[in-house]
Amino acid sequence: MPTDTALRRLVAATATALGPEAPTLCTPWDVRELVAHLVVRESRPDALPGIGLDVPALKRHTAGVQASLAALPFEELVARFASGPPRWWPTRLPAIGEPANTAELAIHHEDMVRAQPGWAPTELDRRTQLVLWRTLTTVGRLHYRSAPVGVVAVAEGEVHGRVALRGPRPGGGTVVLRGTPLELILHAFGRTGVARLRAEGTDADIEALAGHTRAA
Known part of the structure; x- marks a missing residue:
């Protein structure tokens, strides 16, 4: 199994266990908003520039797209993330998805885990x-x-x-x-x-x- 696929399952399981309002290290995002961010980055090409570029208009658009996703029922949002990117998205291919997504998912998983009291490091294979x-x-x-x-x-x-x-x-x-x-x-x-x-x-x-x- 590709490493990003395993991490996707882990992120979804951890998000579900913690709940939508649990804090994350990505202040002011809670778990709901962090999952929405992950969905945005692999399904909305129009919103990607606002993630990486410090341009107010682009960032406002990205924030609006993320907010609309975060407004979905939490179970639906997590399921959408867990299902992976659309078939046409480049990272759907394991050869691209594994190097592109592994660090992103591992880091954001720890953003959830290590924001909780009494956390312990995740043991990865x-x-x-x-x-x-x-x-x-x-x-x-x-x-x-x-x-x-x-x-x-x-x-x-x-x-x-x-x-x-x-x-x-x-x-x-x-x-x-x-x-x-x-x-x-x-x-x-x-x-x-x-x-x-x-x-x-x-x-x-x-x-x-x-x-x-x-x-x-």
């Missing part, structure tokens, strides 16, 4: 962790491109690897981040406060990286 690691080695450079220090990620657990995501600034140091691919990719996508990993470096460099704002 080796194949999913491997896809997350491959994603990190490419998009991670984009997310850390403006980091004030060098960044090296070291994968631990069932998947092992090491990659430099940002070279050190002139005269500066480097922070080494160690954790599973899931924790590393959560950190790369701005979930610094909930990513369970180890940061190695000087106190000043670690503090500087902690204050670095990355795309969500």
Whole structure:
């Protein structure tokens, strides 16, 4: 089973268990609005520009589309997400869907889980962790491109690897981040406060990286 298919089922099950009004890390979205966002990104091409571009008119349109989906009965909304994208959507093909969706779904699943009291990290299988690691080695450079220090990620657990995501600034140091691919990719996508990993470096460099704002 493709990793994004398994994660889709997991996201749907977790959303159903938590309920529509449960909080998420994507403030101010609750679970209902987060699921609506996931439906928008893989079924409404007209609304996609408003997700990635900071253009007021585009963002207003996307917000309107998302709000209309969020107004659906919650069970219907979750079922629509669980059924996957339309047949004509590119990520319907496993060769495209797995690399395009695995990180998105894994991160947003943790956005739900880790916003709850007493949360515990989700245990993902080796194949999913491997896809997350491959994603990190490419998009991670984009997310850390403006980091004030060098960044090296070291994968631990069932998947092992090491990659430099940002070279050190002139005269500066480097922070080494160690954790599973899931924790590393959560950190790369701005979930610094909930990513369970180890940061190695000087106190000043670690503090500087902690204050670095990355795309969500």
